Amino acid sequence: MAHHHHDHTDVDWDEMGPRLEAQAELFTPLYEHALAWLAKRQTEPGLVVDAGSGPGVVTCLLADTFPGARIVAVDASGPLLDRARTRAERLGVADRFDTLTGELPGVLGDLDYPADLLWAGRSLHHLGDQRAALAAFAERLSIGGTLALQEGSLPSRFLPRDIGFGRPGLQARLDVVEAEWFARMRAELPGSVAETEDWPALLAAAGLRPSGTRTFLLDLPAPTTDRARAHVAATLARTREVLGDRLDADDRATLDRLLDPGDEASVHHRPDVFVLAAQTVFTAVRAR
Numbered sequence: 001m002a003h004h005h006h007d008h009t010d011v012d013w014d015e016m017g018p019r020l021e022a023q024a025e026l027f028t029p030l031y032e033h034a035l036a037w038l039a040k041r042q043t044e045p046g047l048v049v050d051a052g053s054g055p056g057v058v059t060c061l062l063a064d065t066f067p068g069a070r071i072v073a074v075d076a077s078g079p080l081l082d083r084a085r086t087r088a089e090r091l092g093v094a095d096r097f098d099t100l101t102g103e104l105p106g107v108l109g110d111l112d113y114p115a116d117l118l119w120a121g122r123s124l125h126h127l128g129d130q131r132a133a134l135a136a137f138a139e140r141l142s143i144g145g146t147l148a149l150q151e152g153s154l155p156s157r158f159l160p161r162d163i164g165f166g167r168p169g170l171q172a173r174l175d176v177v178e179a180e181w182f183a184r185m186r187a188e189l190p191g192s193v194a195e196t197e198d199w200p201a202l203l204a205a206a207g208l209r210p211s212g213t214r215t216f217l218l219d220l221p222a223p224t225t226d227r228a229r230a231h232v233a234a235t236l237a238r239t240r241e242v243l244g245d246r247l248d249a250d251d252r253a254t255l256d257r258l259l260d261p262g263d264e265a266s267v268h269h270r271p272d273v274f275v276l277a278a279q280t281v282f283t284a285v286r287a288r
């Protein structure tokens with residue numbers, strides 16, 4: 001990945017470690033449900049590949065879910081893979097855990113064996129040509145192997161529609177600027193190809209047989225934990241930093257108030273903060 005660009009759609013993954021890790025840790029109950037569902041569809045894989053693993057929280061959950069499998073975390077970011085390795089050591093799964101550093105999808109050519117399960121969690125949409133990447137993922141599957149794609153989640157909700165100040169519906173308006181940011185991010189990726197995001201159709205076009213779609217919830221109702229609050233604060237702070245210029249002055253002021261630790265009405269203190277998130281997993285099998 002290129003770094004230190006002036007445009008705001010270029011994500012510096014190397015420095016995202018702590019945030020990605022905290023988020024995936026908070027989302028662990030969601031991943032546990034998703035992986036339990038997956039384990040019924042792909043029993044006893046020998047090799048599990050986590051494509052775009054980041055700091056390896058989900059990779060280690062994959063290791064727990066499939067105790068007989070070797071696990072390979074693949075990512076372009078060396079610093080994130082260092083975190084993944086450290087985590088695997090801490091959790092006692094390092095003896096069957098490897099990392100592979102390089103650009104997806106080409107780096108998958110360096111795998112020694114075909115994967116029986118390839119998990120791509122929120123990584124495909126960072127690749128310019130998603131159709132070509134899916135074809136390359138499919139090619140690295142064993143016969144009977146499963147590709148599991150986590151894409152197309154709903155925008156998370158953290159606050160009631162009316163929070164007592166500012167114009168009601170703030171999060172719906174944040175969704176709009178985030179969707180626009182996402183479109184620019186995609187358009188500016190190297191080799192970007194516009195694609196209709198019909199994931200089962202794209203999986204079929206990659207020569208796989210779509211085998212399931214399911215959405216998993218993370219439901220942390222108010223009053224919520226400090227950890228959930230920290231996630232909400234970090235997410236809104238990033239939105240303020242990256243997209244603040246695209247909001248109107250009222251919404252910017254509302255966000256600033258929500259982020260001010262000295263304000264009793266901020267997300268650091270208010271009792272009505274919650275996390276409600278929904279993420280979808282699509283599976284497909286290599287039949288031949």
Ligand SMILES: C[S@@+](CC[C@H](N)C(=O)[O-])C[C@H]1O[C@@H](n2cnc3c(N)ncnc32)[C@H](O)[C@@H]1O
Nearest residue numbers: 013024052053054075076077103104121123126
């Ligand atoms: C949103 S993060 C998801 C991390 C993890 N799968 C999770 O769900 O927590 C996307 C990951 O994809 C990786 N990534 C983005 N573009 C990549 C590329 N071209 N090749 C390899 N990895 C890439 C990033 O380094 C990052 O770790």
